[in-house]
């Protein structure tokens with residue numbers, strides 16, 4: 001498998017999940033402005049959507065969208081997502097929440113055209129979403145259940161953006177959770193591989 005990624009982008013979630021999964025994979029860095037890969041290929045020929053992540057499977061199929069790629073990795077690895085029981089749906093629920101309620105609300109911070117008002121409004125919404133997650137996390141180590149899931153991998157990237165790109169102050173338990181994940185082997189490895197280790 002080949003993961004198309006950009007350093008520190010949402011594709012970092014898939015990168016972490018792949019390392020954690022133990023499945024064999026390689027990575028290809030994408031220049032999102034030029035829409036080219038590190039070897040100069042036209043990225044739109046690989047993923048016509050032009051954004052990362054994309055996962056090329058060994059049979060040549062290209063899978064896109066974080067939720068689908070993360071679920072695919074979990075399915076193949078038979079870890080990072082409970083296969084049965086209600087916890088499976090809780091992981092999907094939380095991953096969808098991260099995608100549609102967190103990820104999308106970062107857009108104004110990354111768009112050169114957005115106004116201060118749009119950024120303030122998005123920051124306000126993110127603050128409310130993080131407060132809900134703080135409550136959901138409670139004193140547990142992971143956002144769903146007692147083990148690491150794909151929802152943690154995706155949420156980690158959103159918390160990293162909140163802290164490093166937007167300068168939001170995270171609620172305390174969420175912040176502790178973020179800092180702990182950051183030090184754990186697969187997360188530290190992915191950050192280092194993407195040139196983001198500090």
Ligand SMILES: N[C@@H](CCC(=O)N[C@@H](CS)C(=O)NCC(=O)O)C(=O)O
Nearest residue numbers: 009010011032050051052053065066
């Ligand atoms: N719906 C997509 C969104 C992916 C996305 O927003 N990718 C960003 C990086 S975090 C990107 O590649 N942006 C560059 C662009 O859209 O040109 C998913 O969930 O996978």
